[in-house]
Amino acid sequence: MRAWIGYRRMRLLLDLQLQRDLMSQSGLSEPDYDVLSNLSEAEGRKKRLSELAAHMRWSKSRLSHHLARMEQRGLVERHECPGDARGSMVVLTDEGWEAIVEAAPGHVASVRRHMIDLLTDDELDALADLSHRIVEHLSGQLPTS
Amino acid sequence: MRAWIGYRRMRLLLDLQLQRDLMSQSGLSEPDYDVLSNLSEAEGRKKRLSELAAHMRWSKSRLSHHLARMEQRGLVERHECPGDARGSMVVLTDEGWEAIVEAAPGHVASVRRHMIDLLTDDELDALADLSHRIVEHLSGQLPTS
DNA sequence: CTACGGTTGATGACATGTCAACAAACGGTC
DNA sequence: GACCGTTTGTTGACATGTCATCAACCGTAG
Numbered sequence: 001m002r003a004w005i006g007y008r009r010m011r012l013l014l015d016l017q018l019q020r021d022l023m024s025q026s027g028l029s030e031p032d033y034d035v036l037s038n039l040s041e042a043e044g045r046k047k048r049l050s051e052l053a054a055h056m057r058w059s060k061s062r063l064s065h066h067l068a069r070m071e072q073r074g075l076v077e078r079h080e081c082p083g084d085a086r087g088s089m090v091v092l093t094d095e096g097w098e099a100i101v102e103a104a105p106g107h108v109a110s111v112r113r114h115m116i117d118l119l120t121d122d123e124l125d126a127l128a129d130l131s132h133r134i135v136e137h138l139s140g141q142l143p144t145s
Numbered sequence: 146m147r148a149w150i151g152y153r154r155m156r157l158l159l160d161l162q163l164q165r166d167l168m169s170q171s172g173l174s175e176p177d178y179d180v181l182s183n184l185s186e187a188e189g190r191k192k193r194l195s196e197l198a199a200h201m202r203w204s205k206s207r208l209s210h211h212l213a214r215m216e217q218r219g220l221v222e223r224h225e226c227p228g229d230a231r232g233s234m235v236v237l238t239d240e241g242w243e244a245i246v247e248a249a250p251g252h253v254a255s256v257r258r259h260m261i262d263l264l265t266d267d268e269l270d271a272l273a274d275l276s277h278r279i280v281e282h283l284s285g286q287l288p289t290s
Numbered sequence: 291c292t293a294c295g296g297t298t299g300a301t302g303a304c305a306t307g308t309c310a311a312c313a314a315a316c317g318g319t320c
Numbered sequence: 321g322a323c324c325g326t327t328t329g330t331t332g333a334c335a336t337g338t339c340a341t342c343a344a345c346c347g348t349a350g
Contacts, residue, residue, distance in 0.1 A: 002277075003264075003270075003276070004261065006272065007260075007276050011156060017283050029335090029336090031336085049299065059337085060298075061338070064300060065337075069336085084297095084346075086298045087298065087345090088300095114282065115149070116149065118275075119148075123271055131151030132151050134159060134263055135155050135158055138159065138259060174305090174306090176307095194329065204308075204309090206310095208329095209329060210330090210331090211306080230316085
């Protein structure tokens, strides 16, 4: 029970803090950051919408809505998908690239300050292990979507 | 980094799973459950709105909106607050009490199944300790609100 | 070629959360 | 008692996420 209560409260406060740091430093929300980060690591800074959604474990609907908003801000673009007229390619714009490049160091520092630096090496190992186990467990029984 | 990535993914999947279990078993969302749970433990099954908000670390606005929705479903009621004509007392209705009593066992079982039972005693201790330390750290630098 | 079931992504309605502005009431001071 | 800064809770506008639905497109079977 201690572990559960602690986890809940940590999750609440940590998210709040990171969200605020990120927003104040770069004007990006965490979902924005995740999308940009994923795209920036992709081949050619672009990715098929459904692949992106699957990798992030977002619904296509959510991603589509979010991209619409990011598109309006000039961070990404939708291009036609060669070989599949249904699909769309999500492309990182130069502006989006700059945004993630500027935001990343601050975000990483923020994560270190509020989490990583507070834990011992043993604790980090334990956390990595246990979260990996839980993720494995849950991945097995998620909807195939 | 492993710890960070793992934590992120665990958080995403675990929330999804628990949310779905809870919703399908009892028709309550996690925020609903948290509100009801808090109220059910309170003196006389009622609590001042701002106290409730502070204890849950929700904004008063969020709580007010959420209560409006829960009130429409008959789970809670707003009463006048004796001694402070501004305030409002949030009161658990009988219906709300039944809802939380029925939902609790399933939710606890769900938490055990997807998290607690997957971890060793050492890991649970470690998680409790590290989350407590992070919460302490973050509590120190939160807005006074 | 045509038909058919499955996939892809967009969309509208709606639930939820954030933020800023507000009115009412409080409490201490003069 | 009138004043004034603070606290309380509500509200509206808006950002975000979910769900069901849809049209267009794919691939395959006949």
